[in-house]
Amino acid sequence: MSTIQLTPEIDVRRAEDRMKSRFDWLDSKHSFSFGQHYDPSNTHHGLLLVNNDDIVDPGTGFETHPHRDMEIVTWVLQGSLVHQDSTGHNGVIYPGLAQRMSAGTGILHSEKNDSWRLQGEEHRDPVHFVQMWVVPDEPGITPGYEQLEIESELLAGGLVPVASGMPEHDGNAAIRIRNKYAALHAARLAPGQSVQLPEAPFLHLFVPRGTVQLEGAGELRAGDAVRFTATGGQQVTATEPAEILVWEMHATVRS
Helix, strand or coil: CECCCCCCEEEEECHHHCEEEECCCEEEEECCCECCECCCCCCCECCEEEEEEEEECCCCEEEEEEECCCEEEEEEEECCEEEEECCCCEEEECCCEEEEEECCCCEEEEEECCHHHHHCHHHCCCEEEEEEEECCCCCCCCCEEEEEECHHHHHCCCCEEEEECCHHHCCCCCEECCCCCEEEEEEEECCCCEEECCEEEEEEEEEEECCEEECCCEEECCCCEEEEEEEECCEEEECCCEEEEEEEECCECCC
């Protein structure tokens, strides 16, 4: 990770321009290079390497697979996702639940839309979630897992610190990540409601659902993202019920 001299920039990325992976059971859209989709000019922004917008059909999902040296945050928008990993953690992730997995020295996990097996056939619907990866402060940490219900905080309005390793968020963020330069915030906005973005060398704003107006940049629809460099503090206002995810980052991945 490094800090460098930065030029202020607001880079709007539209939903339709994302790379896509489509299978019988999965509709996945990638904000950055991922898997077979590689663009050397689009590998990260700040400390964020992955921002995948996934829809998984019932009874299907990602079979057991490995990860290493990555902080992985999963945010469910609709439906529920069953998580199991090699450290013995398992559970159902649903809207309003903050969840983080630290891959560290190595972890195996699966993510499946199998909640209907636990909750009954009435829950046999697709699950829609965003999975985000940031690099840890250092490699080789002990793998770990954390989750916490934050539905009431989201209903109260404003930007809610979901996951953070920044010292200033000690005791305020729902869950911790192993990077002292990064924090994820989320907000659910009713029409007319606004939030102000933090100020940081790097910000990544993603709109997973709804429509908002970004001060100075105009309308953002579901799937749109904005990469901010050396700027922040803009107002984001919902024009219909919306949800936003904001990464605040005070360093970047070394090139």
